[in-house]
Amino acid sequence: MSRILILSCGTRDLLVRYFKKSSFEKVVGADCSELAPALYEADAHYLIPRMKDPGYFDAVFAICEKEKINVVLPLQEDELNLIAENRRRFEDRGILAVVSPVEVLNLCRDKYAFYKYMKGKGTAVLPTYDSISDFEKAFSDHEIEFPVFVKPVRGAGSIGAMKVTCMEVLKALFEHSEEPLLVQKLCEGREFGIDLYVDLISKRPVDFFAKEKLRMRAGETEKSVTSTDPILKEFVLRAVQNLAVAGPIDMDVFFQDGQYYLSEINPRFGGGFPHAYVSGMNTPEYIARNAAGWENESYLEIKRKKLYVLKYSDVMAIEAPLQS
Amino acid sequence: MSRILILSCGTRDLLVRYFKKSSFEKVVGADCSELAPALYEADAHYLIPRMKDPGYFDAVFAICEKEKINVVLPLQEDELNLIAENRRRFEDRGILAVVSPVEVLNLCRDKYAFYKYMKGKGTAVLPTYDSISDFEKAFSDHEIEFPVFVKPVRGAGSIGAMKVTCMEVLKALFEHSEEPLLVQKLCEGREFGIDLYVDLISKRPVDFFAKEKLRMRAGETEKSVTSTDPILKEFVLRAVQNLAVAGPIDMDVFFQDGQYYLSEINPRFGGGFPHAYVSGMNTPEYIARNAAGWENESYLEIKRKKLYVLKYSDVMAIEAPLQS
Numbered sequence: 001m002s003r004i005l006i007l008s009c010g011t012r013d014l015l016v017r018y019f020k021k022s023s024f025e026k027v028v029g030a031d032c033s034e035l036a037p038a039l040y041e042a043d044a045h046y047l048i049p050r051m052k053d054p055g056y057f058d059a060v061f062a063i064c065e066k067e068k069i070n071v072v073l074p075l076q077e078d079e080l081n082l083i084a085e086n087r088r089r090f091e092d093r094g095i096l097a098v099v100s101p102v103e104v105l106n107l108c109r110d111k112y113a114f115y116k117y118m119k120g121k122g123t124a125v126l127p128t129y130d131s132i133s134d135f136e137k138a139f140s141d142h143e144i145e146f147p148v149f150v151k152p153v154r155g156a157g158s159i160g161a162m163k164v165t166c167m168e169v170l171k172a173l174f175e176h177s178e179e180p181l182l183v184q185k186l187c188e189g190r191e192f193g194i195d196l197y198v199d200l201i202s203k204r205p206v207d208f209f210a211k212e213k214l215r216m217r218a219g220e221t222e223k224s225v226t227s228t229d230p231i232l233k234e235f236v237l238r239a240v241q242n243l244a245v246a247g248p249i250d251m252d253v254f255f256q257d258g259q260y261y262l263s264e265i266n267p268r269f270g271g272g273f274p275h276a277y278v279s280g281m282n283t284p285e286y287i288a289r290n291a292a293g294w295e296n297e298s299y300l301e302i303k304r305k306k307l308y309v310l311k312y313s314d315v316m317a318i319e320a321p322l323q324s
Numbered sequence: 325m326s327r328i329l330i331l332s333c334g335t336r337d338l339l340v341r342y343f344k345k346s347s348f349e350k351v352v353g354a355d356c357s358e359l360a361p362a363l364y365e366a367d368a369h370y371l372i373p374r375m376k377d378p379g380y381f382d383a384v385f386a387i388c389e390k391e392k393i394n395v396v397l398p399l400q401e402d403e404l405n406l407i408a409e410n411r412r413r414f415e416d417r418g419i420l421a422v423v424s425p426v427e428v429l430n431l432c433r434d435k436y437a438f439y440k441y442m443k444g445k446g447t448a449v450l451p452t453y454d455s456i457s458d459f460e461k462a463f464s465d466h467e468i469e470f471p472v473f474v475k476p477v478r479g480a481g482s483i484g485a486m487k488v489t490c491m492e493v494l495k496a497l498f499e500h501s502e503e504p505l506l507v508q509k510l511c512e513g514r515e516f517g518i519d520l521y522v523d524l525i526s527k528r529p530v531d532f533f534a535k536e537k538l539r540m541r542a543g544e545t546e547k548s549v550t551s552t553d554p555i556l557k558e559f560v561l562r563a564v565q566n567l568a569v570a571g572p573i574d575m576d577v578f579f580q581d582g583q584y585y586l587s588e589i590n591p592r593f594g595g596g597f598p599h600a601y602v603s604g605m606n607t608p609e610y611i612a613r614n615a616a617g618w619e620n621e622s623y624l625e626i627k628r629k630k631l632y633v634l635k636y637s638d639v640m641a642i643e644a645p646l647q648s
Binding site for chain 2: 011012013014035036037038214215217218220222223271274275278279305306307308309310311312313314315316317318319321
């Protein structure tokens, strides 16, 4: 029987509940804020220092020892890297770190390197430029036109992303930005979110789920509907063959002019995972089986019912938040 | 026993549940989108035309007749006005419209008129200007300084609102904006959200709840904590004496430099109402009593426990959305 520590559990209340329904014996939540509601869903919960604090690993390992943790699951971008870079320290304690290799994490976060790499592997990706001169050349060659989409080369979610309609504004942004930017073809077609589980032992994709995003709000999917297009599944499974991702994976795919384009890969549980879960994709259980030393069988051929999944807000009321 | 129709129920799943727990015999939800999750919480649900569609009232009155509705509750800004303007048509059918008078709605939506009115009544409000020349005069008189807050004179939530740090950008915004703007002192102090119920029969405030907003996201309160400051309560109750508001009221108040300032009044259920409800403010029941012809007793002196309320996302999965 395994015991899992979920790091930066934040507002992932549903995810914690799904783990509690799986065969994990104990689900422990940790966060640096005592106002993270998912903490209070877990069987046990701990306040830990911020990732950059020198006391971070001491606190994490102390929880692991006290709670006899054998699986650790990071959810946030920066924490993925931190845990992957210290994978050996977890392994030395008999703890499985559910995270892709560091090189894959870095490639997925550097959106321009990712574009070049995936394009080189023959995956359809949206035309992307990391300098204003490259963009101007492509623009004068009629390879791309306005409006375009501008975002930081390294970035999470929709932070700092915007639509730009003319060269003047684009140049001003590139001149004044404090961080490297990239320009991408603006995709106004349909958008899909993918949940994938790549077995931690066999390294093969075990389950795949696709949903079409029907409405977004502040970078999050508000409403979505199950997609069962076999062409999308084939496109995604072919694309990930080129990357040594492992564990739960979230992907964004666009569909425009009759073709799918890979937009990004986030090697972690996505915020839209509940749609996959209510459709039968039981990633918490796949992780539990891997933690027990078993490979998962493949669920790739399972037919899933068409479901509309609609997000709404619930609240958790706490009288006495955790004290550090 | 009363039966209520909640219009544009949208993502107000918790509110629908609270009404279902009250003494209403039946809670009916309506929305123009079949993907409004709160529809599926209600005892019965209907798709209706958009507010501006000529078939809107026919559809609403048909539901009222079929479901023997005697209370109608609008939630959205535009719908408040529409229902209040047609109050007589509801009254003629024996239906109580839970909404403030049209004049009050108009005053609350025109943020500059609201500022002038409340200031004239002696309520502390944030310095506000509706023309660049007025602002420049106040600026040269050192009455206000940058950064400032710019927002549309008529607007809901945080749409179109932004922080501005210099006169050049401010002037450009006023020149190019398609709608009237106003400039307000930027308040970087603490922010409070108020829930109030003004009895529909006695016209007196019946219950009051205050929370401090601890974290916002995309214009919504993510985390809040109960506030029991008697000075805040007195400030709010004094301010609303000057307005003929009725029913559920949401208010925003700032605290800066040792003083409370009224920011805005939204004469409807606020998105943060669940915090008030879990603290014992049972507005659905107050409405039910008014609908039965009874005045509510006052709960203004009730002491409320300090609670932290933390928002998270839940999902509703639907196989077959409503068809119109």
